[in-house]
Amino acid sequence: MHRTKVTIVEEALDANNTIAQANRADFDRAGVKVVNFMSAPGAGKTMLLERVVADLPGVRAGVLEGDVQGSLDADRLAAKHVPVTQLNTDSGFGGECHLDANMVRSALPQLPLDDIDLLVVENVGNLVCPAEFRIGEDARVMVSAVTEGEDKPLKYPLMFRTCDLVLVNKIDLLPHLDYDLDRFLHHLDHVHPDVERMLVSARTGEGVDAWRDWLVRVAGRERALA
Amino acid sequence: MHRTKVTIVEEALDANNTIAQANRADFDRAGVKVVNFMSAPGAGKTMLLERVVADLPGVRAGVLEGDVQGSLDADRLAAKHVPVTQLNTDSGFGGECHLDANMVRSALPQLPLDDIDLLVVENVGNLVCPAEFRIGEDARVMVSAVTEGEDKPLKYPLMFRTCDLVLVNKIDLLPHLDYDLDRFLHHLDHVHPDVERMLVSARTGEGVDAWRDWLVRVAGRERALA
Secondary structure (H helix, E strand, O other), X not given: OXXXXXXXXXXXXXXXXXXXXXXXXXXXXXXXXXXXXXXXXXXXXXXXXXXXXXXXXXXXXXXXXXXXXXXXXXXXXXXOOOOEEEEEOOOOOOOOOOOOHHHXXXXXXXXXXXXXXXEEEEOOOOOOHHHHOOOOOOEEEEEEEHHHOOOHHHHOHHHHHOOOEEEEEOHHHHHHOOOOXXXXXXXXXXXXXXXXXXXXXXXXXXXXXXXXXXXXXXXXOOXXXX | OOOOOOOOOOOOOOHHHHHHHHHHHHHHHHOOEEEEEEEOOOOOHHHHHHHHOOOOOOOOEEEEEEEOOOOHHHHHHHOOOOOEEEEEOOOOOOOOOOOOHHHHHHHHHHOOHHXXXXXXXXXXXXXXXXXXXXXXXXXXXXXXXXXHOOOHHHHOHHHHHOOOEEEEEOHHHHHHOOOOHHHHHHHHHHHOOOOEEEEOOOOOOOXXXXXXXXXXXXXXXXXXXO
């Protein structure tokens, strides 16, 4: 009796993860590290990038800017003389509330991968869906502004659980808020124990050096000793 | 030759709009007005409801609370002794970033429609997708906190364009922010000319009376003259 060997594929990646792996392979070939940068609308992602992106010792950075519409943030970052590519989800992607691997892949031909060491992908402002889609990143960073309240880790746990660094932004406003930082950190540790976190103010610059150093480390080029 | 009359349906509603109309018919039969209440995460929806929901002259209000996970906001509002129903998108709805007409319909049997005049549906915190899904509401209200920056109408135009009232919240923080209110209002009028707007602070109570009066008007019961 003739036997045919049947190979069973145990687990197929969904389409998004398959494309994310292809993106990751292309980034790796180009020697580019990728950060997926996420937050709610208005948490301060763009300003936190403006603070550091043109001044990363030994690291050439580029930005892929995701928005439903417009290029306000891309224009701000382009003024810093770093390469910025705009990806709008409104045209051709149905006004999606997040970036996915396929959208990022569609932008690859426009990205100057040979001229950069680090690509920061500023995702659409949203605490839900961006966390569900890998795009081929090496690390995920989220911003949680203290003006949003202490309860956000409990209400949007996937976002807080799947990131590698939490930037707690707008701490210059703490004296003017009824915000209990210890309670926020307690909630954060509940959904993602010991995740790295930094207290920062994009407006005053407080804590921004640590954020800059973190990006340099991710890019694999430790800051040269002074 | 035999002729068959063919009736062409010019425009079919999509499934969401069909269900939204069914919801609306049920709300109308019960004499309940419905407000779809939307914002980014942490803009202050729940606190703005806490301020007014138990104190609407002549109006019995209920709340349908939409969250990805948990019942933090529902618990806060239940403490005000108004009927609150929790709808979690995580269980059974795939962690959706918005409420749609079908999710609201699934909650109808739990809603005390015979005992209320006004139902406020607190949507998931998100400035993108909630604007795309009618749920059977009479009016849409959005909250835009001044801590989110002036550019939000330009970045999330559908949300600002499809609402009937914009609550500009957290104005108590204006002295501590680099926020240009005139610029925000200019952007707002660009995407939605002359939309009704109110400057409020859920924290201090400033402007909250106007918000309360607006809800009473929507419920169709003008405040009795004192």
